[in-house]
Amino acid sequence: xxxxxxxxxxxxxxxxxxxxxxxxxxxxxxxxxxxxxxxxxxxxxxxxxxxxxxxxxxxxxxxxxxxxxxxxxxxxxxxxxxxxxxxxxxxxxxxxxxxxxxxxxxxxxxxxxxxxxxxxxxxxxxxxxxxxxxxxxxxxxxxxxxxxxxxxxxxxxxxxxxxxxxxxxxxxxxxxxxxxxxxxxxxxxxxxxxxxxxxxxxxxxx
Numbered sequence: 005x006x007x008x009x010x011x012x013x014x015x016x017x018x019x020x021x022x023x024x025x026x027x028x029x030x031x032x033x034x035x036x037x038x039x040x041x042x043x044x045x046x047x048x049x050x051x052x053x054x055x056x057x058x059x060x061x062x063x064x065x066x067x068x069x070x071x072x073x074x075x076x077x078x079x080x081x082x083x084x085x086x087x088x089x090x091x092x093x094x095x096x097x098x099x100x101x102x103x104x105x106x107x108x109x110x111x112x113x114x115x116x117x118x119x120x121x122x123x124x125x126x127x128x129x130x131x132x133x134x135x136x137x138x139x140x141x142x143x144x145x146x147x148x149x150x151x152x153x154x155x156x157x158x159x160x161x162x163x164x165x166x167x168x169x170x171x172x173x174x175x176x177x178x179x180x181x182x183x184x185x186x187x188x189x190x191x192x193x194x195x196x197x198x199x200x201x202x203x204x205x206x207x208x209x210x
Contacts, residue, residue, distance in 0.1 A: 008138045009147050009202045020152040022177045024074065028168065030081040032088060038071075038078040039094050045073050049184030050104040050125070052082075053163040053176055054113050065117035066110075067163035070180035071102070074188070077177035083164045087118045098124040103187040104180075105129055105142045128186055135190060136197040146182050148202050149189060154178055 029038050042048060049072035054065070067083040069091075080091070087095070094100070104110060105128040114120060129140050139145055143154045158175035168176070189195060197203075 005136045005197060006138050006204055007136045007148060007197060007200050007202050008204050009144050013202070014144060014147050014153055017147055017151055017153040019155050020146070020150070020178060020182070022077065022174050022181060024072075024177070024181065025076050026173050026177045027076060027078045028081065028173065029078050030084045032085060035080065035085060035088070035091060038080070039090055041076070042071055042073070042078065042094070043100065045100070047101045047103065047184065047187065048072060049077075049180040049182070049187075050102040050107075050110075051176070051179040051183065052110045052113060055083075055162055055164045056159075066113045068168075068176060070176050072177065072180035072184055074181070074184060077181055079168065079173060079176055081168075087114075087120055092118075092120050096121050096123045100124055101126055103128065103183045105145075105183055106140070126187065128183060131187070131190060135195055136200075136203075142179060142182055142186075145186060148200065149186060149195060154182060 027038060029035050051070045052066045053068040053070070055067050065083070067081070069080040069082050071078050071080065101124055103126045107125055107127040111122050114122065128145065132145055137145060137148055139148065143156060146152065146154050155175065158172050161172055163172070
């Protein structure tokens with residue numbers, strides 16, 4: 005059995021909105037407060053954003069790190085405050101499970117600019133195959149499970165801008181929050197692959 009959603013099916017779905025509160029963390033005092041609140045959770049959603057490069061051979065360091073509970077998402081502006089010891093300790097804390105997707109890419113960007121070990125992480129791309137889900141993108145995985153579409157309209161925006169727009173904040177928050185929501189849902193065993201409406205057969209595979 006194989007579960008996959010087509011582009012046409014995806015585009016027909018209603019867009020998801022972030023249901024919680026977004027906190028922009030751009031100073032060390034704000035970071036200390038955020039980490040204090042986040043450490044009360046045992047499982048969190050995680051993602052990063054990097055300023056896109058439109059020139060071959062040119063890349064940028066991580067600009068934003070999103071860490072989310074189901075109710076709050078903290079947008080840590082790495083381009084402004086870096087990764088101080090308190091945040092490094094958090095990222096290396098194996099007692100807190102941080103859930104992301106395609107983490108190899110995130111880790112690569114972070115290691116490029118900061119000497120930080122990333123410990124206690126779970127990559128959803130290694131989890132979803134256990135549920136017969138063949139798609140690897142966050143957008144498609146979320147759609148398969150919840151029949152909602154995550155908009156990717158802000159992906160190539162400037163994440164190093166002086167101020168993040170409301171649209172950027174919403175986009176960034178959803179990406180981290182969605183990882184946690186997916187993980188929590190699959191962990192409860194509520195998803196029944198055999199009942200999914202996105203099951204495909206060899207006949208209709210592209």
